[in-house]
Amino acid sequence: LAKTTQPISMDSYEGQEVNITCSHNNIATNDYITWYQQFPSQGPRFIIQGYKTKVTNEVASLFIPADRKSSTLSLPRVSLSDTAVYYCLVGDRYNFNKFYFGSGTKLNVKP
């Protein structure tokens, strides 16, 4: 199972774009990259998922280079409500996953 490495914390200000990078050097061919967001006293919720290149939805963008050994979650124009912990996971789309969550990245958005 591919291990992921993320920064422990990041600070930002309202209105800025935030980029959180995740390293996954041992990613396997069938692995997809998924990002989750967790607010205090809530379970994580799915934000975005991708396999390669770029994926964009109404919440975020995910950039994945050709070697897929890292990925970057981009949050455009963050607000105070984006203050949360963000987790990066890699897992096989076709076989059972145990979904190991690391410590994530604590994003603190300041006014």
Add this chain to the structure above:
Amino acid sequence: SQTIHQWPATLVQPVGSPLSLECTVEGTSNPNLYWYRQAAGRGLQLLFYSVGIGQISSEVPQNLSASRPQDRQFILSSKKLLLSDSGFYLCAWSPPLGRAQDTQYFGPGTRLTVL
């Protein structure tokens, strides 16, 4: 649509008392089910997972146990709670084997305080 329920929402228990947390999923059949624990300020620790009725796999040896008596019911238990069992317990489900295995969906969680 699928929904996942957990109860109770909060629980305060004395050391040495038993524990039973329940999780149920609606709107899907034969889901994979998971129990996680999150200590204050920490990441999620996978405790148990199940791919079917009666099939339980343990990730961390401890005084907790899990059972899956029905397809969409997952129970976390303990005979005697320890102080270290305090935390936020989360139940999650993912699609059954044979479907895309890449996303999990979490319940609202149970906040357990052991005194």
